[in-house]
Amino acid sequence: MTLKNALKDWTPPRLLRAVSAWRGKGNRYSGEFRHWKDAAANSKGYDADAILQRALQAALAVRRGEAAFERDSVPFAKPEFNWPVSAALFMSAARHKGELDVLDFGGSLGSTYFQHLPLLESLHQVAWTVIEQAHFVATGRSHFQDERLWFCESIGECLRIHQPKVALLSSSIQYLPEPFAVLAEIADAGIETLIIDRTPFSAKESHAILVQHVPAWVYEASYPLWVFGEQSFLDEMSRRWRLTSLHESSEGSAVSASGFSFSYKGMLFEARK
Numbered sequence: 001m002t003l004k005n006a007l008k009d010w011t012p013p014r015l016l017r018a019v020s021a022w023r024g025k026g027n028r029y030s031g032e033f034r035h036w037k038d039a040a041a042n043s044k045g046y047d048a049d050a051i052l053q054r055a056l057q058a059a060l061a062v063r064r065g066e067a068a069f070e071r072d073s074v075p076f077a078k079p080e081f082n083w084p085v086s087a088a089l090f091m092s093a094a095r096h097k098g099e100l101d102v103l104d105f106g107g108s109l110g111s112t113y114f115q116h117l118p119l120l121e122s123l124h125q126v127a128w129t130v131i132e133q134a135h136f137v138a139t140g141r142s143h144f145q146d147e148r149l150w151f152c153e154s155i156g157e158c159l160r161i162h163q164p165k166v167a168l169l170s171s172s173i174q175y176l177p178e179p180f181a182v183l184a185e186i187a188d189a190g191i192e193t194l195i196i197d198r199t200p201f202s203a204k205e206s207h208a209i210l211v212q213h214v215p216a217w218v219y220e221a222s223y224p225l226w227v228f229g230e231q232s233f234l235d236e237m238s239r240r241w242r243l244t245s246l247h248e249s250s251e252g253s254a255v256s257a258s259g260f261s262f263s264y265k266g267m268l269f270e271a272r273k
Helices: 003-010 017-023 036-041 048-063 083-095 111-115 134-143 155-159 179-188 230-237
Strands: 028-033 069-071 074-076 099-105 125-131 149-152 166-170 193-202 208-213 222-229 241-255 261-271
Touching (some): 028 036, 036 222, 048 074, 048 111, 048 134, 069 111, 083 099, 083 166, 083 193, 099 155, 099 179, 125 134, 134 149, 149 155, 155 179, 193 230, 193 241, 230 261
Parallel strands (some): 099 125, 099 166, 125 149, 166 193
Antiparallel strands (some): 028 208, 069 074, 193 261, 208 222, 241 261
16 A cells, blocks of 8 residues: 555545645645635535544544554654643643643544643643534544543533633634634633644734645545734734744645745743733
């Protein structure tokens, strides 16, 4: 089996930049669009069940020890830790006597949790709640939920079970039609630390809406995404959050078909008292 065929068997149309970087055949981006609905009308969408099944197979491979971790349903052979994210998690745990309580918005079947489990096991107590679509939640509960890892369909449902101190949004907020509404809900939840990672930002003043096209050899899919104007995003966030760190994400930079350039970055915020 060729590398191309092997990866195609594993890879869903969900956030595929890691695989694209390996092959040099990255996702394409078209637009800009004035409204989210216009970008959606110019997108093909994706097979939600196919995404789930590929994500499940990758996560099960990790649990069986056949892969060190998975990201975007792509299995990786060697351990790899996201150190800015890890630092923020452990800073929160240090404040709370070794206890870590995380709300992981759009966290698939626990990708980041399992990726960093070798580190998390050193903590006194971990509660990690993934917020996902209903079919992901049902699968997560069936295959992976335990006393530390939980799955919920909404932030409100999570708050009825736990009181998370950290919110993690890794490669998720750019795919939401109304991202700032979700950020406001997170701020209202009493979160102390907000981690935004693997998210596209540009030097433009305004936010842009593009369509992301997955390479055909991977999967036939396309969907809208936000590229946030970095300074405008920070200005909006500064009302309720204090920026403590900014870093480049592994996805690097991209250029749309029209020449619009942007970069994937991560940001760490602390709630304003």
